[in-house]
Amino acid sequence: MGAMIKRWGLCLTMAACSLLNTPAYAAPQLNGFAEWRGGLRLGGDAHQSNDATLDEARLQLDSSASWKNVQFRGKADFMYDAVDSEADIDPREVSAAISPLSAVDLKLGRQTLTWGVGDYLFINDLFPKDWKSFLLGRDDEYLKAPSDAVKASFFSDIANLDVVYTPRFNPDRYIDGKRVSFFNPRLNRLAGAGDAFAVEKRDDWFTDDEVAARISRNIGGFDAALYGYHGFWKSPMGFDAISEKATFPPLGVYGASVRGNVVRGVGSLETGYYDSPEDRSGDDPLVPNSQARVLVGYEQEIVTDFTVGGQYYLEHMMSFGAYRASLPNGTALADEDRHVLTSRLTWLALHQSLRLSLFTFYSPSDNDAYLRPTADYRIDDHWAASIGANLFMGESERTFFGQFEDAANVFASLRYGF
Amino acid sequence: MNNITSLCVSLATLLVWPVAAEEGQPGKATFSADQVVEKSHQAFYAAGADMKADVTMELITGDGKQRTRGLTMLRLNTSGGAAQKYFLYFKEPSDVRRMTFLVWKYPEKEDDRWIYIPAVDLVRRVAASDRRSSFVGSDFTYEDISGRDISADTHKFLREEKLGSNDCYVMESTPKETLDYVRRIAWIDTTTYLPLKEEYYDLRNELARVFTADTIENASSGAGRGEIPTVMKRTMRNVKSGHRTEVTFKSVSFNVGLTDDIFTERYLRQAPSKWVP
Numbered sequence: 090m091g092a093m094i095k096r097w098g099l100c101l102t103m104a105a106c107s108l109l110n111t112p113a114y115a116a117p118q119l120n121g122f123a124e125w126r127g128g129l130r131l132g133g134d135a136h137q138s139n140d141a142t143l144d145e146a147r148l149q150l151d152s153s154a155s156w157k158n159v160q161f162r163g164k165a166d167f168m169y170d171a172v173d174s175e176a177d178i179d180p181r182e183v184s185a186a187i188s189p190l191s192a193v194d195l196k197l198g199r200q201t202l203t204w205g206v207g208d209y210l211f212i213n214d215l216f217p218k219d220w221k222s223f224l225l226g227r228d229d230e231y232l233k234a235p236s237d238a239v240k241a242s243f244f245s246d247i248a249n250l251d252v253v254y255t256p257r258f259n260p261d262r263y264i265d266g267k268r269v270s271f272f273n274p275r276l277n278r279l280a281g282a283g284d285a286f287a288v289e290k291r292d293d294w295f296t297d298d299e300v301a302a303r304i305s306r307n308i309g310g311f312d313a314a315l316y317g318y319h320g321f322w323k324s325p326m327g328f329d330a331i332s333e334k335a336t337f338p339p340l341g342v343y344g345a346s347v348r349g350n351v352v353r354g355v356g357s358l359e360t361g362y363y364d365s366p367e368d369r370s371g372d373d374p375l376v377p378n379s380q381a382r383v384l385v386g387y388e389q390e391i392v393t394d395f396t397v398g399g400q401y402y403l404e405h406m407m408s409f410g411a412y413r414a415s416l417p418n419g420t421a422l423a424d425e426d427r428h429v430l431t432s433r434l435t436w437l438a439l440h441q442s443l444r445l446s447l448f449t450f451y452s453p454s455d456n457d458a459y460l461r462p463t464a465d466y467r468i469d470d471h472w473a474a475s476i477g478a479n480l481f482m483g484e485s486e487r488t489f490f491g492q493f494e495d496a497a498n499v500f501a502s503l504r505y506g507f
Numbered sequence: 508m509n510n511i512t513s514l515c516v517s518l519a520t521l522l523v524w525p526v527a528a529e530e531g532q533p534g535k536a537t538f539s540a541d542q543v544v545e546k547s548h549q550a551f552y553a554a555g556a557d558m559k560a561d562v563t564m565e566l567i568t569g570d571g572k573q574r575t576r577g578l579t580m581l582r583l584n585t586s587g588g589a590a591q592k593y594f595l596y597f598k599e600p601s602d603v604r605r606m607t608f609l610v611w612k613y614p615e616k617e618d619d620r621w622i623y624i625p626a627v628d629l630v631r632r633v634a635a636s637d638r639r640s641s642f643v644g645s646d647f648t649y650e651d652i653s654g655r656d657i658s659a660d661t662h663k664f665l666r667e668e669k670l671g672s673n674d675c676y677v678m679e680s681t682p683k684e685t686l687d688y689v690r691r692i693a694w695i696d697t698t699t700y701l702p703l704k705e706e707y708y709d710l711r712n713e714l715a716r717v718f719t720a721d722t723i724e725n726a727s728s729g730a731g732r733g734e735i736p737t738v739m740k741r742t743m744r745n746v747k748s749g750h751r752t753e754v755t756f757k758s759v760s761f762n763v764g765l766t767d768d769i770f771t772e773r774y775l776r777q778a779p780s781k782w783v784p
Contacts, residue, residue, distance in 0.1 A: 120601055155780065186777060194777060203628040230626040244773055305772070310611070310619045312632070312772075348632050350617050355632040390637040393687070440566060440750065441644030442574070470574050470600035506601030 117154035121164075123147070126502040128226050131480075134495035136270040136281020142225050142498045144171040149181075160186045172268070181235050194242040199235045202253060204303055204314070206348040206357035208433060209448060210402050212382045213316035213344040213361050215301055215323060216253075219262035224269050224493060226479055226500030234262050238299075248306040255299040255320070258291045260337060263324040264493075272492035274421070275328065279486055279495070288325045289334040297321070311349030316361070318342040327367075328375040338367045338376045354389025371408025372415045379407040388433070394441070398433040421487050428454045442467040450490060457483030457491040476501045540662040543676050543695060550700040552654035553591060554735045555728060555761030557583045559782060562756055564645050569749025575599060576643055579783045583765045589614050592770040593653060596783045603643075608633075609775050612653050623775045630772055639687050645752040646716065646743040659683055660691075670694045670703050688715060699723070699736040717744045721753075729762035 128143030151164040164182040169175075184198035205214040209232075222231035238255040264271045265288075266280045273280035280286060291297040299320030306313060318341065325335035344361030360383045368376035382405070388398035406412060409425040416422060429452045436445045443466050450459040463477035478499045483491020538546065564576040581594040595608040605625040612618045620633040638650040660680040667676055675694040682688070689712060694704040705718035719742050725734035737759050744751040769779050 120604060122601065158780075160777075160780070194773065196777075201626070201628045203630075206632075233627045242773065244768070244771075249773065307771075350619060350632075350635065353617070354634045357632070388634050390634050390640060393637055393640050396634065437641075437644075440574075441641060467574075467602065469572070473602060 117152050120151045120507060121149040122504050122506040124149075124228075124502055124504040126227065126500065128498045128500035130495070131478075131497040131499060132495060134270055134281065136266070136279055136283065136495070137268065138282060139172055139268075141172050142268055142496070143227070143500055145169065146171075151182075158187060162186070192244045194240075194244075196240045199237050200240065201233050201235050202238065202240065203233060204251075204316070206312075206346045206359050206386070207384050207402070208386060208388075208398060208400060208431065209450075210384050210400060210429070210431065212359050212384060213303075213314075213318065213342060213346065215299070215318045215320060215340075215342060217259045217261050217323060220264055220324075221262055221267075221269055224264070224479055224496060226477055226498060228475075228502070234259070248304050251303045251305070253299075253301040255301075257294050258297040258299055258321055258337065260291070260321075260325075261323040269493060269496040272487050274487075279492065287332075287334040289329060289332060289336045291321060291337045309349075311347055313347045314345065316342065316344045316346070322365075322377060326377045330375060338365060340365060344382075351387065352389075354387055357384075357386040359384050369408075371406075371411035374412065374415045374417070374420070378409070378412050381405040381407065394437040396433075396435045398431075398435075400429075400431040402429040402431070403427070404429075424454050426454060427489070428452060452489065455483065455485075455488035455491065457481070457485070457488040459490040459493070471505050471507065473504045473506065474502065475504075540664045540678060541657065543664065543678060543700070544660075544662045544680065544693075545657055546700045547678075547693070547695045547702055548654055548657055549588070550736075551702055551738065553584050553588055554737070555584075557581070557763060557765040558759065558761050559763050559765070560756045560759040562754060564643070564647075565753045565755075566645055567751050567753065574644075576603070576645070581765055581769065581782055583767065583770060585767070591653065592767070594770055594774070594782075596778050605778070607775050607778060609770060609772075610653065611770070614656050615658065618649075618653075621772070621775060628776065630775055645754075646745050646750060647752055647754070651718070651743065665692070667697070668694075673703060674698070675703060701736060701738055714746050717746060718742070719744075726759040726761060729760075732762060735761050 124147045126143050126145055126147070128141065130140045130142055145168050147166055147168040149164065149166045153160065153162045155161065162182050162184050166179040166181060168177050168179065170177060180199060182199050182201065184196055184200045186194065186196040188194050202216040203214055205211055211218070216236050217234040219231050219234040236253070236255055236259050237257065238253050240251060240253045243250040265286050266284050267282050270279045270281040273284065273286070276284065301318045302316065304315045320340060321337040322340045325337055327336035327338035329336050341364040342361050343364070344359065346357070346359035348355065348357040363380040363382060365377050365379045367373065368378055371378040382403065384400055384402040386398065386400035388396060390396045404427040406423065406425050413422060429450055432449045434447045437443070443464070446463050448461040452458070460480040461477065463475060465473065465475040467473045476499070480497050481490050481493040483494060485491050486494065560580050562578050562580050566574040566576070576597065577599040579596045579598065583592045585592055591612045593608070593610040593612065597603040597606045607623040609621040610618050618635040620635045622631050622633050623629070624631065639648050642649050642652050660682050663679045665677040665679050667674065669675065674697040676697055678693045678695055680691045680693065688707040688709055690708050692706045693702050695702050701720060701723060702718070703720045706714055707716040709715035720738040721742055722740035723736055724739045726737040728735045737756065739756045739759065740753065742751055742753045765782070769782065
């Protein structure tokens with residue numbers, strides 16, 4: 090840790106030195122959008138008091154400026170949420186970027202980070218997600234929650250290295266029962282807005298920290314990468330029997346990906362090993378077991394303006410026998426292998442101002458599915474409208490998508506961009 | 508390797524090609540039909556070692572409704588000019604601001620294409636199988652923007668005629684595979700080798716799209732290197748729908764010193780401020 094601080098200190102000093110040699114310029118620009126978005130539950134949900142899933146007005150302001158050779162960016166959402174009758178500010182980005190050396194980029198502050206090759210499926214991308222926004226039908230932009238981190242990128246002819254250090258754990262904006270009910274195994278039933286869901290905080294600076302790294306390079310047109318992550322399960326997957334709180338157990342992830350042109354489309358492959366150090370033997374039912382994950386994907390524009398993509402995803406639980414033996418009698422048993430198939434159909438029309446899309450998740454092992462049809466229409470260079478739905482189906486309320494059946498919703502939005 | 512071989516072959520051919528005419532060859536020139544198209548391709552799509560331009564695209568419907576796309580385009584020739592790399596950084600409209608396209612174009616295999624979506628910091632690979640797809644909803648296809656593989660068509664010299672005040676070779680190019688058009692007739696300026704007009708005929712052999720080079724100006728070719736005639740304004744009109752796209756180039760400069768590293772994921776995620784202010 091000390092060595093890391095020293096190294097950062099050196100980088101910052103070099104950054105400060107390079108500031109002295111460059112002229113200052115570039116006035117700030119202000120862009121953004123104003124949007125109304127509404128959503129309605131399709132059926133009833135006994136655990137939720139409101140059938141409106143979304144009713145919000147949002148103003149996003151996005152500004153960037155540069156001083157010397159530092160690029161600053163600030164982006165914040167100012168919103169009024171009529172479902173909860175509350176106003177909120179969500180700072181999405183507050184960052185400074187600089188290249189202290191020609192082969193080094195640094196970005197400090199709040200920023201959105203993404204890597205990996207999955208489409209709505211993430212293995213080595215352990216940056217925070219906002220699952221609630223996704224399931225409620227906010228814009229795709231909101232699936233990614235921002236990180237408060239330092240990103241250092243080192244570039245060379247051999248490979249590039251990205252290191253992201255998050256000094257205080259950034260969990261997912263996970264499903265907690267508010268607006269979207271979920272299956273709570275502690276209660277052994279669906280839990281909603283009225284059910285207490287106590288989660289142990291993991292917010293100590295520099296102890297509850299995360300490090301994510303990627304080594305990447307292009308090999309003959311293929312994007313290849315190795316990944317490592319040291320931190321915590323991003324959603325509260327563990328349980329502490331003494332405090333009776335859900336917990337974020339430690340997690341290490343090691344993986345690889347490759348992506349490139351295959352036949353007449355784009356093929357992708359990503360794998361990751363999820364090391365759960367508090368339950369390597371697999372016999373603690375309150376901490377997730379280690380897992381092996383893999384996804385294979387292919388996408389092709391099969392006729393002009395119509396693109397079809399598909400993915401196969403596998404989540405394999407390690408030490409399944411120990412897990413099974415550890416479960417108290419009567420507890421529902423998770424599968425050793427969770428298989429998921431996805432498809433994405435995208436059709437562009439009217440000079441690409443109309444985009445129709447259907448994304449489908451289907452799990453043959455869980456026997457559940459999630460359909461996400463959307464239609465986006467760019468009315469002109471400023472106005473855009475969209476409608477869509479989040480449809481969940483499943484035989485059991487205990488499965489990944491099946492538990493959200495009562496959250497099935499339709500949504501619509503109108504946006505003015507500037 | 509194949510690219511280099513074919514480049515060497517075409518260079519060698521250029522050097523030793525006899526002045527004698529063959530069928531389908533322009534009268535006063537010493538080049539075959541293929542070579543006229545090759546020279547035109549070079550002048551229109553690959554002039555200089557590199558290029559930087561600010562590009563405005565106006566997408567205009569038959570009844571006059573207009574949408575605008577504004578972008579900065581960087582191009583670098585690689586493999587001795589046989590291949591190109593493109594960096595396209597969108598500035599407007601607001602929903603695509605900071606979105607960036609990176610294309611590594613090869614003459615005889617599928618392009619490698621990436622797109623960067625800034626709101627989620629996402630770099631995606633884009634399937635490049637259909638080069639006939641519209642570029643950002645305009646009347647130009649990807650191929651119209653970056654050039655069609657010359658060996659994918661059979662080229663024929665039709666005649667020499669004036670278009671306005673310019674002497675032109677009128678060339679016919681027929682795709683070897685079935686596409687959305689069966690032939691392209693091009694009016695190629697005999698001096699600059701720039702295409703001044705192109706007509707695309709659809710599967711019914713009816714005129715479907717018309718390209719026109721509306722304004723040609725000389726752009727700087729770098730200090731002491733003279734100037735390069737450049738199409739500063741061009742239009743592609745869909746004759747059947749009445750939709751058209753007008754593209755205006757501004758601040759065009761060649762041989763500005765772009766380097767290979769700009770055309771990588773690093774600058775896809777963070778546009779190079781030196782080139783994309």
